[in-house]
Amino acid sequence: MKNQKCKGMQDLLPEDMLRFRRIEDVFRSCCRDWGYQEVKTPTLEYLHLFTATGTLSPSMLSKVYSFLDWDGWSGERVVLRPDGTIPVARLYINNLSEHELARLFYVTNIFAFEGTGKEKRERWQCGAEFFGGTRFAPDVEVILLAQEVIRRLGLNNIALQLSHAGLVAALLKDLKLSPGEEAKMTDRILEGNWQALTKAKSTTPEIERLVAALLGLKGKSSNFLHNVRASFPKASREFKSSLEDLINVTTLLDDLGCSYEIDIAAIHGFEYYTGICFQLLAGRKKIGGGGRYDRLVPLMNGEDIPACGFALYMEPIMELLPPKKEKRGECGILVQGKELTSEIIKTCFTLAESLRDAGYPAELDFTGREGPDYRWVILVSGKKPSPFMLTDCVQGRQRDVASMAEIVEVVSEG
Amino acid sequence: MKDYQAGYIKLALPKGRFLSPTASLLDEIGLGFQDYSDKTKQYRLRSARFPGLSAKILQEKDISIQVAVGNYDLGICGLDWIEEFLVKYPAGAVVKISSLNYGEGDIHVVASAQSGIAKLDDLSDGKNDYRIVTEYPNLAEALALNLRMRRFRIFPVWGAAEAYPPENADLAVLWGKSGADMATQGLISLRRLLPVTAFLIANRESLENKDLSQILACFSSKLATGTQNSTESKLNTLKAIKVSRPSRQPKEINLALPDGHQQAPTAQFLRRAGLNLQGYSEEVLNRRPSADLDWLGIKVIRPQDMPLQVANGNFDLAITGEDWLREHLCRFPSSPVKKLFPLGFGSVKIVAAVSHEMPVENIDELRALVQGSTDRSKTPLKVASEYINIADKYLRDNHIDPYKLIPTWGASEAFLPEDADMLIDNVQTGKTIKQHKLKIVDVLFRSCACLIANSDAIGTSFEKKEKLEFLTQKLREGLK
Numbered sequence: 001m002k003n004q005k006c007k008g009m010q011d012l013l014p015e016d017m018l019r020f021r022r023i024e025d026v027f028r029s030c031c032r033d034w035g036y037q038e039v040k041t042p043t044l045e046y047l048h049l050f051t052a053t054g055t056l057s058p059s060m061l062s063k064v065y066s067f068l069d070w071d072g073w074s075g076e077r078v079v080l081r082p083d084g085t086i087p088v089a090r091l092y093i094n095n096l097s098e099h100e101l102a103r104l105f106y107v108t109n110i111f112a113f114e115g116t117g118k119e120k121r122e123r124w125q126c127g128a129e130f131f132g133g134t135r136f137a138p139d140v141e142v143i144l145l146a147q148e149v150i151r152r153l154g155l156n157n158i159a160l161q162l163s164h165a166g167l168v169a170a171l172l173k174d175l176k177l178s179p180g181e182e183a184k185m186t187d188r189i190l191e192g193n194w195q196a197l198t199k200a201k202s203t204t205p206e207i208e209r210l211v212a213a214l215l216g217l218k219g220k221s222s223n224f225l226h227n228v229r230a231s232f233p234k235a236s237r238e239f240k241s242s243l244e245d246l247i248n249v250t251t252l253l254d255d256l257g258c259s260y261e262i263d264i265a266a267i268h269g270f271e272y273y274t275g276i277c278f279q280l281l282a283g284r285k286k287i288g289g290g291g292r293y294d295r296l297v298p299l300m301n302g303e304d305i306p307a308c309g310f311a312l313y314m315e316p317i318m319e320l321l322p323p324k325k326e327k328r329g330e331c332g333i334l335v336q337g338k339e340l341t342s343e344i345i346k347t348c349f350t351l352a353e354s355l356r357d358a359g360y361p362a363e364l365d366f367t368g369r370e371g372p373d374y375r376w377v378i379l380v381s382g383k384k385p386s387p388f389m390l391t392d393c394v395q396g397r398q399r400d401v402a403s404m405a406e407i408v409e410v411v412s413e414g
Numbered sequence: 415m416k417d418y419q420a421g422y423i424k425l426a427l428p429k430g431r432f433l434s435p436t437a438s439l440l441d442e443i444g445l446g447f448q449d450y451s452d453k454t455k456q457y458r459l460r461s462a463r464f465p466g467l468s469a470k471i472l473q474e475k476d477i478s479i480q481v482a483v484g485n486y487d488l489g490i491c492g493l494d495w496i497e498e499f500l501v502k503y504p505a506g507a508v509v510k511i512s513s514l515n516y517g518e519g520d521i522h523v524v525a526s527a528q529s530g531i532a533k534l535d536d537l538s539d540g541k542n543d544y545r546i547v548t549e550y551p552n553l554a555e556a557l558a559l560n561l562r563m564r565r566f567r568i569f570p571v572w573g574a575a576e577a578y579p580p581e582n583a584d585l586a587v588l589w590g591k592s593g594a595d596m597a598t599q600g601l602i603s604l605r606r607l608l609p610v611t612a613f614l615i616a617n618r619e620s621l622e623n624k625d626l627s628q629i630l631a632c633f634s635s636k637l638a639t640g641t642q643n644s645t646e647s648k649l650n651t652l653k654a655i656k657v658s659r660p661s662r663q664p665k666e667i668n669l670a671l672p673d674g675h676q677q678a679p680t681a682q683f684l685r686r687a688g689l690n691l692q693g694y695s696e697e698v699l700n701r702r703p704s705a706d707l708d709w710l711g712i713k714v715i716r717p718q719d720m721p722l723q724v725a726n727g728n729f730d731l732a733i734t735g736e737d738w739l740r741e742h743l744c745r746f747p748s749s750p751v752k753k754l755f756p757l758g759f760g761s762v763k764i765v766a767a768v769s770h771e772m773p774v775e776n777i778d779e780l781r782a783l784v785q786g787s788t789d790r791s792k793t794p795l796k797v798a799s800e801y802i803n804i805a806d807k808y809l810r811d812n813h814i815d816p817y818k819l820i821p822t823w824g825a826s827e828a829f830l831p832e833d834a835d836m837l838i839d840n841v842q843t844g845k846t847i848k849q850h851k852l853k854i855v856d857v858l859f860r861s862c863a864c865l866i867a868n869s870d871a872i873g874t875s876f877e878k879k880e881k882l883e884f885l886t887q888k889l890r891e892g893l894k
Contacts, residue, residue, distance in 0.1 A: 054564055179538065183562055
């Protein structure tokens with residue numbers, strides 16, 4: 001029987017890992033520069049952590065990998081982490097909530113069943129979460145941080161789309177649906193079915209006008225939003241306050257020279273978001289997203305702490321990065337033993353160690369293979385007076401060397 | 415029918431509740447099988463009219479799975495088991511062809527009349543931890559998620575779900591004949607989930623690749639032409655129904671007694687022990703029998719479900735089989751359930767058995783056979799068992815690799831040899847094994863009825879401890 005990997009799971013090969021690490025390194029370095037601290041949460045969490053807030057949609061929850069642990073006779077199910085933010089919120093509430101502010105980041109895998117076979121069931125993401133703080137500034141901070149990672153990765157033509165979950169929530173409230181109907185409507189919107197809003201039973205002409213405007217709400221400046229505000233003087237207080245919030249953030253972004261598109265209906269899957277939400281797009285492909293989720297921490301029995309954050313999706317970003325061969329040519333050294341005697345093997349190990357101690361990566365070889373990728377190749381014969389032959393692969397020159405110290409000297413001179 | 419080879423089309427037919435209406439339907443549409451009756455000892459049936467058609471009688475719960483994996487092209491079973499499968503595996507290869515328009519009752523979500531739960535929507539934002547007991551764990555989980563229940567636990571049971579609320583569960587998802595019927599058990603239906611009607615189902619690939627037209631044509635005269643019975647719930651009428659509300663005081667000590675095969679010997683044993691019960695004897699089954707000890711609460715549930723219930727503190731003592739205790743401990747090694755003493759009746763052997771034709775006499779030869787298969791694409795050994803955790807451990811411990819477990823709900827022998835290579839099941843006399851041309855390759859262990867308890871509960875209050883000791887001592891007397 002072939003050793004198959006599980007459906008929907010992926011192997012990351014050396015070339016994939018080069019791109020993976022590049023994203024991770026840039027992400028880590030940006031987060032540290034902005035004062036974020038790295039955390040890791042466990043792969044297993046209790047299922048109720050994700051059901052308890054009532055914010056994740058049933059369709060998302062029906063795809064989690066849940067099971068009974070070996071001591072799960074009480075019926076308490078555990079899940080393979082299906083989401084990055086909720087576990088970090090739990091970590092914050094359990095351990096760090098005495099801090100007024102916490103800036104945290106993580107690189108993690110998340111698991112969700114996917115039946116079509118087109119998507120992966122294990123995916124990786126780089127996420128950052130900002131707990132506490134006042135409004136607007138943290139929203140802008142997480143957007144700019146995400147943008148900086150994208151910029152430092154050298155990705156071009158990434159669009160930033162903005163929306164606001166509060167606008168949708170205000171509108172739903174105006175529809176005066178029963179709690180059950182409201183939950184169903186929210187689920188449909190989360191799945192991207194905005195047209196459901198227009199089919200709600202209890203619409204009035206004013207609400208219909210609002211829905212139409214909301215679905216068509218597209219613009220590229222805060223000025224646009226000022227005009228929207230002026231055309232709906234009768235909108236509910238919640239709607240106005242959410243619009244105000246969006247105006248504040250977009251004004252700041254305008255002032256900071258950050259370009260964006262406003263498209264309320266373009267964003268779905270916001271689940272626990274309550275305020276600004278954003279997504280990053282390469283063409284039509286979503287490579288990241290985030291937003292404000294002020295109710296999550298209190299719903300998880302934490303203090304009334306506002307929060308916002310984002311995640312960048314590893315797999316689509318890896319596809320955008322050009323594949324790179326590992327460059328050993330710049331400094332890589334191959335230490336080759338001419339024969340397989342214990343004396344020569346020992347000398348090879350000792351030489352490689354002193355090279356690494358001096359700061360040069362050194363790989364060992366006892367098969368006599370050709371090594372065109374290396375900067376230097378050292379053939380160890382162990383024969384006096386010159387037990388080493390050093391090949392400069394760049395210059396194409398060879399010379400005999402008498403001692404290890406001399407090799408380190410030549411290598412360091414380049 | 416064209417000249418198909420024998421057994422070209424395979425049909426899975428239900429045991430139990432749908433057996434006789436299905437047999438009548440098949441007779442009516444000219445697809446009758448001679449031995450498809452309540453009394454049959456056969457599992458395999460041949461069609462006299464269509465040589466290409468064969469059928470097998472299976473437990474209803476197994477049919478949608480067996481059709482989905484392609485062991486059967488067509489199947490007939492209740493909509494409840496089809497939905498239980500499809501809600502968890504929406505991409506499963508089962509296609510619902512049509513309702514066959516017979517069946518009875520519905521699957522309901524119920525609560526005890528005493529619980530104070532009046533509406534399902536009330537459960538969405540509560541902070542309570544709801545315990546849901548059910549034979550349909552997938553339907554129950556989907557329901558809980560759709561209601562956005564904040565916290566819930568699902569207890570799958572083999573049966574008798576109606577006996578659990580309110581003491582041992584907040585909700586139950588179960589079959590009920592009618593609202594009135596459930597009301598007599600002190601239960602209120604909160605929602606009708608689906609009607610339980612018989613359905614004809616097909617394997618998706620069979621529909622695409624096989625010619626089933628002649629068989630389907632036979633059914634077509636009977637297939638539902640009109641619309642399905644409206645599934646709109648008529649629960650309003652329930653308001654007029656008088657729900658029985660017996661006042662049930664919480665009891666200090668709770669005992670679980672088995673139904674099914676174990677009921678008669680247990681009743682005899684209890685009589686020997688001098689414990690006088692009303693509503694539990696060889697002939698009578700009341701889910702809540704009473705004893706002449708006012709501090710003792712008794713419920714009758716399935717023996718398979720007892721260890722889990724004792725682990726959760728729902729019962730202090732229970733009479734079950736050692737096999738089910740072991741099955742529980744294989745799944746939950748650190749469970750607080752322990753055996754107090756064996757009761758000496760209900761003795762069975764748990765065995766591994768294979769078809770007569772398989773050239774092995776013991777488990778070592780079987781291992782060699784599975785491993786020695788020169789075929790590069792080694793096909794896994796298919797093992798049918800109702801003890802999936804015991805079977806899993808046994809196969810692992812014996813280095814049988816690769817293997818696939820097929821969970822069954824009893825009668826694993828029906829699966830051999832077409833749908834499984836081996837079974838792990840209990841035998842009393844070995845008659846069934848011989849009858850089905852099987853041979854035993856290993857005896858895993860012997861099991862008899864035993865008294866189990868929760869080892870955490872033993873360290874409770876002095877008074878409770880005293881009563882527990884009194885009761886266990888009394889039961890010990892039944893051994894004499």
